Amino acid sequence: MLTVGDLADARSLQDHVILLLQARNGPQHPDTAAARAVQAQILLALGEPGEARVLLEDALPVLEQAGPDYRPRRGLARYTLARCLAALHHDPPQQQRLLELAGADLDGDPDPASQRALAELRARDPSILPPAPR
Numbered sequence: 001m002l003t004v005g006d007l008a009d010a011r012s013l014q015d016h017v018i019l020l021l022q023a024r025n026g027p028q029h030p031d032t033a034a035a036r037a038v039q040a041q042i043l044l045a046l047g048e049p050g051e052a053r054v055l056l057e058d059a060l061p062v063l064e065q066a067g068p069d070y071r072p073r074r075g076l077a078r079y080t081l082a083r084c085l086a087a088l089h090h091d092p093p094q095q096q097r098l099l100e101l102a103g104a105d106l107d108g109d110p111d112p113a114s115q116r117a118l119a120e121l122r123a124r125d126p127s128i129l130p131p132a133p134r
Contacts, residue, residue, distance in 0.1 A: 007046050014039045030070050033062035037077035044080060049087035056081040072114045075105025079117055099125060 018039060021032040036059040043052035056077055063074040082098035085091050103121055106114045 007042055011039065011042045011046065014042055028062055030062055030066035030073070033059035033066075034070065034073040034077070037063070037073065037080060040077070040084070041080050044084055044087070049084040053081065053084040053088065056084060071105045072109045072111055075102045075109075075114065076117055078102035078105065079121060 014035065018032065018035045021029065021035050025032050036055045040052035040055040040059070043049075043055065060074070060077050060081060063070055063077055066074065078098045079102035082095045082102065085095045085098070099121065103118070106118045106121070109115070
């Protein structure tokens with residue numbers, strides 16, 4: 001289990017990653033947007049859903065325009081934004097739509113991170129996706 005200190009260190013390191021990616025690729029590159037989405041996951045874990053939401057609302061349009069290679073990252077960003085909205089008690093219909101879109105983005109991706117997110121998504125709301133293959 002990560003401690004708050006671990007998360008604070010992760011936040012600091014991710015800030016550095018974002019700065020490096022912005023310098024190399026620019027602020028509107030999908031890799032930079034994906035890094036901001038990771039930062040949002042850290043902020044959410046630190047109990048800062050409002051700050052995480054701002055990052056995700058900035059990153060998600062870039063990820064939505066990115067190619068199919070970014071589907072898993074887009075799915076994780078959508079899933080995290082839905083969790084932010086839930087933590088802030090905002091817009092349940094938008095939460096549901098984001099979860100459905102996240103499931104579609106993540107479904108079929110063999111990456112272990114995507115599979116973990118899908119498993120968590122199915123556990124939270126089994127109606128979002130068809131049952132996991134056996």
